[in-house]
Amino acid sequence: xxxxxxxxxxxxxxxxxxxxxxxxxxxxxxxxxxxxxxxxxxxxxxxxxxxxxxxxxxxxxxxxxxxxxxxxxxxxxxxxxxxxxxxxxxxxxxxxxxxxxxxxxxxxxxxxxxxxxxxxxxxxxxxxxxxxxxxxxxxxxxxxxxxxxxxxxxxxxxxxxxxxxxxxxxxxxxxxxxxxxxxxxxxxxxxxxxxxxxxxxxxxxxxxxxxxxxxxxxxxxxxxx
Amino acid sequence: xxxxxxxxxxxxxxxxxxxxxxxxxxxxxxxxxxxxxxxxxxxxxxxxxxxxxxxxxxxxxxxxxxxxxxxxxxxxxxxxxxxxxxxxxxxxxxxxxxxxxxxxxxxxxxxxxxxxxxxxxxxxxxxxxxxxxxxxxxxxxxxxxxxxxxxxxxxxxxxxxxxxxxxxxxxxxxxxxxxxxxxxxxxxxxxxxxxxxxxxxxxxxxxxxxxxxxxxxxxxxxxxx
Numbered sequence: 001x002x003x004x005x006x007x008x009x010x011x012x013x014x015x016x017x018x019x020x021x022x023x024x025x026x027x028x029x030x031x032x033x034x035x036x037x038x039x040x041x042x043x044x045x046x047x048x049x050x051x052x053x054x055x056x057x058x059x060x061x062x063x064x065x066x067x068x069x070x071x072x073x074x075x076x077x078x079x080x081x082x083x084x085x086x087x088x089x090x091x092x093x094x095x096x097x098x099x100x101x102x103x104x105x106x107x108x109x110x111x112x113x114x115x116x117x118x119x120x121x122x123x124x125x126x127x128x129x130x131x132x133x134x135x136x137x138x139x140x141x142x143x144x145x146x147x148x149x150x151x152x153x154x155x156x157x158x159x160x161x162x163x164x165x166x167x168x169x170x171x172x173x174x175x176x177x178x179x180x181x182x183x184x185x186x187x188x189x190x191x192x193x194x195x196x197x198x199x200x201x202x203x204x205x206x207x208x209x210x211x212x213x214x215x216x217x218x219x220x221x222x223x224x225x
Numbered sequence: 226x227x228x229x230x231x232x233x234x235x236x237x238x239x240x241x242x243x244x245x246x247x248x249x250x251x252x253x254x255x256x257x258x259x260x261x262x263x264x265x266x267x268x269x270x271x272x273x274x275x276x277x278x279x280x281x282x283x284x285x286x287x288x289x290x291x292x293x294x295x296x297x298x299x300x301x302x303x304x305x306x307x308x309x310x311x312x313x314x315x316x317x318x319x320x321x322x323x324x325x326x327x328x329x330x331x332x333x334x335x336x337x338x339x340x341x342x343x344x345x346x347x348x349x350x351x352x353x354x355x356x357x358x359x360x361x362x363x364x365x366x367x368x369x370x371x372x373x374x375x376x377x378x379x380x381x382x383x384x385x386x387x388x389x390x391x392x393x394x395x396x397x398x399x400x401x402x403x404x405x406x407x408x409x410x411x412x413x414x415x416x417x418x419x420x421x422x423x424x425x426x427x428x429x430x431x432x433x434x435x436x437x438x439x440x441x442x443x444x445x446x447x448x449x450x
Binding site: 065096100106109113114133137138145 | 327
C-alpha cells in the first residue's frame with residue numbers, strides 16, 4: 001500500500017511522513033494546501049524543503065478560501081492571530097471551518113487518480129480542544145466516507161490522533177527528522193514569533209518531550225521572543 | 226434552519242433547491258463548483274439562470290482538478306465522453322474521483338462561515354450504479370463527519386438519495402420548476418446531445434415520469450439527436 005500525505009510543512013505532518021517511510025504504507029506523494037493563510041508562504045517553503053529532503057513529489061493546491069466567504073483569523077486580510085496557549089478558547093478565531101475535511105476530501109480524489117491506497121494526515125490529540133475536524137468523532141466517519149466513496153476503498157491514516165504533540169517530537173528525534181526545516185508559527189514572519197498559540201505549543205512540546213523521556217532534546221527553532 | 230445548496234444547474238440540484246423552499250430548511254445560498262468539466266460553461270449558465278429564478282445568491286468555486294492530477298473523461302482535455310446508458314459500466318470513465326465528497330466538504334466550510342445549518346445535494350438513487358460517493362454507504366458517514374467536524378453541527382440533506390430520477394421530474398412538475406433552464410449533457414455543446422449517458426437518463430426520466438404517474442409530462446429539452 002502506498003499513500004499520499006497532506007503536508008503542511010509543520011512538525012506533525014513531517015514526522016507522520018517520516019514515520020510512514022518505515023512502514024508498509026509509505027508516502028510516495030504529498031500535497032500542500034495553500035488556502036490563503038497568513039503563514040502560507042512560510043509553510044510552503046517548509047513543505048518544499050521537507051518533501052525535497054525525503055525525495056517525495058509535492059503538489060500545491062490553491063484554495064482561495066477568503067474569496068469563497070470563509071471566515072477565520074488564520075486567513076490573510078482577516079482578524080489578528082491571538083497570543084496565548086494553543087488550547088485556549090481564544091484560538092477558536094483561528095479555526096478555518098472544516099479545513100481538514102476539505103483537505104482530506106481533495107486528497108482522497110487525488111489518491112484515487114494516482115492509484116494510491118491511503119491518505120495520511122498528522123492531526124493530533126492536542127488539536128482536539130478547538131478543532132472539531134481533528135477529533136476522532138470526525139476522523140472515524142470521515143474514514144468510512146472516504147473508504148465507501150472511492151473505487152480503491154482508500155484508507156485514511158491518522159497516526160497521531162490519540163497522541164500529544166510532545167510524543168510527535170520524540171518520534172521526530174527517533175527518526176532523525178530535520179525538525180529545523182519545519183514551520184509552525186501562525187504569524188508567518190521571518191522567524192517563529194514565539195508567542196502565538198502554535199509557537200507556544202511547539203516550544204512546550206520540545207520541553208515536555210525532554211522531560212517525559214528524561215533525554216536531552218533540543219528545540220532547533222529560532223524564536224523572535 | 227437555513228441551508229446552502231450545491232447547485233450544478235442540472236435537474237436534480239434544481240428540483241432539490243425548489244423543494245427546500247417549501248420546507249422549514251430553505252436554501253438561502255448556493256454554490257457552483259467549476260472543476261474543469263467539458264460542460265462547465267453550460268452548467269454555469271444553467272446554475273446562474275436557476276439561482277436568479279429563485280433569487281438565491283450563487284458563489285462560483287473553481288477547482289482546477291486536471292492540474293491537480295485528477296483523471297476523468299468528464300474533464301476538459303481528457304478522454305471522450307462515452308455514449309449509452311447512464312448506468313452502463315462505460316460511464317465509469319466519467320467518474321471524477323470523490324467529487325461529491327470534495328463538494329460537500331467545501332460546502333460544509335462555507336455553510337459554517339455563512340452561519341447556515343444545512344447543506345443540500347441532489348444526488349439520487351440512479352447515480353449509485355457508477356458513482357460510489359452518491360451511495361448511502363457514503364452519505365451516512367459523510368453526514369456524521371460533517372456534523373462532528375463543524376461547530377454548528379451542520380446537517381447534510383440528501384432528499385433524493387433513495388429516489389429514481391423520474392421521481393425528481395414529477396417533483397419538478399409539481400413545484401413548477403422551470404426545467405427548461407437546467408442542463409444535463411456531459412458534452413457541453415450548444416444543445417443537449419441526446420446520446421451521452423446523462424442525456425439518455427434525462428430523456429428516460431421524463432418518459433418514466435409520464436408513464437408512472439399517468440400524466441402528460443413534456444420534456445422541454447431540445448436534443449441534437
